[in-house]
Amino acid sequence: MADLEAVAAGPERFAVLAAETTARMLSRAVSQRGRASVGFSGGSTVGPVFDALVALATQPPTADLYVDWERVSVGQVDERVVAPAHPDRNAAVLLTRLVDALPVRPASVALLPVEDVEVTDAVGGGRWRDEARRRLVQLAGAETRFDVLQLGLGPDGHTASLVPGDPVLDVVDRPVALTGPYQGHRRLTLTYPVLNAARARVWWVVSGQDHTKARALHSLVTGDVSVPAGRVERASTVIVTDGDPPGGSDRT
Numbered sequence: 001m002a003d004l005e006a007v008a009a010g011p012e013r014f015a016v017l018a019a020e021t022t023a024r025m026l027s028r029a030v031s032q033r034g035r036a037s038v039g040f041s042g043g044s045t046v047g048p049v050f051d052a053l054v055a056l057a058t059q060p061p062t063a064d065l066y067v068d069w070e071r072v073s074v075g076q077v078d079e080r081v082v083a084p085a086h087p088d089r090n091a092a093v094l095l096t097r098l099v100d101a102l103p104v105r106p107a108s109v110a111l112l113p114v115e116d117v118e119v120t121d122a123v124g125g126g127r128w129r130d131e132a133r134r135r136l137v138q139l140a141g142a143e144t145r146f147d148v149l150q151l152g153l154g155p156d157g158h159t160a161s162l163v164p165g166d167p168v169l170d171v172v173d174r175p176v177a178l179t180g181p182y183q184g185h186r187r188l189t190l191t192y193p194v195l196n197a198a199r200a201r202v203w204w205v206v207s208g209q210d211h212t213k214a215r216a217l218h219s220l221v222t223g224d225v226s227v228p229a230g231r232v233e234r235a236s237t238v239i240v241t242d243g244d245p246p247g248g249s250d251r252t
């Protein structure tokens with residue numbers, strides 16, 4: 001099994017290391033294909049890394065870290081089914097702390113269409129389903145194959161909104177699925193086929209002083225398929241953490 005790489009930085013350097021790791025992936029994709037597509041997760045970890053990506057873009061670029069953001073398409077890994085102004089909406093942080101601060105073209109941004117979800121919709125979809133596919137194709141082509149997907153990790157081992165026990169874990173015939181309620185909201189999430197088809201994946205994992213994610217991180221690193229994160233493709237995958245290297249190589 002191709003193994004994933006783990007890099008670790010102390011809490012003070014985590015955001016910069018995560019940003020550099022991601023920028024390197026995007027820079028490589030643009031160099032190779034002339035364009036790049038990236039999907040970002042939500043949660044509390046991403047904001048500081050978005051800030052570090054913006055800071056990186058304002059510094060004199062070293063070749064391997066330079067990202068031509070005008071050639072980058074930006075999408076979401078998952079989104080809560082809430083109103084646009086709701087504080088739990090992932091898109092708000094993505095737009096204000098990354099997209100609006102970089103020369104990303106507006107036509108190159110496609111959010112998950114949570115506004116099209118009806119209360120009665122099932123996992124399989126409603127009118128949001130076709131719109132979600134259309135937006136993914138716009139971002140990542142007919143194969144909905146992203147160049148880079150940024151993933152987070154929950155203490156229960158979830159990633160994206162692929163949460164333990166939810167039927168979305170078994171959806172393999174479409175790129176987006178609708179979860180049941182989780183922490184108060186239903187969510188639209190990319191499914192395993194899209195996560196695993198991406199040309200590269202980068203995990204941003206902050207476990208904090210209390211190591212709340214240590215167990216989930218161990219499951220991820222060891223490929224423990226009993227947790228959702230353990231089922232994600234490991235090749236072309238880098239885990240960036242704020243703590244001790246989770247049983248892997250480390251470079252800080």
Ligand SMILES: O=C(O)[C@H](O)[C@@H](O)[C@H](O)[C@H](O)COP(=O)(O)O
Binds near residue numbers: 077078080153154
């Ligand atoms: O919408 C979401 O909730 C995220 O996509 C989710 O997968 C997140 O990345 C992890 O739960 C980590 O969240 P934190 O960064 O807040 O720890």
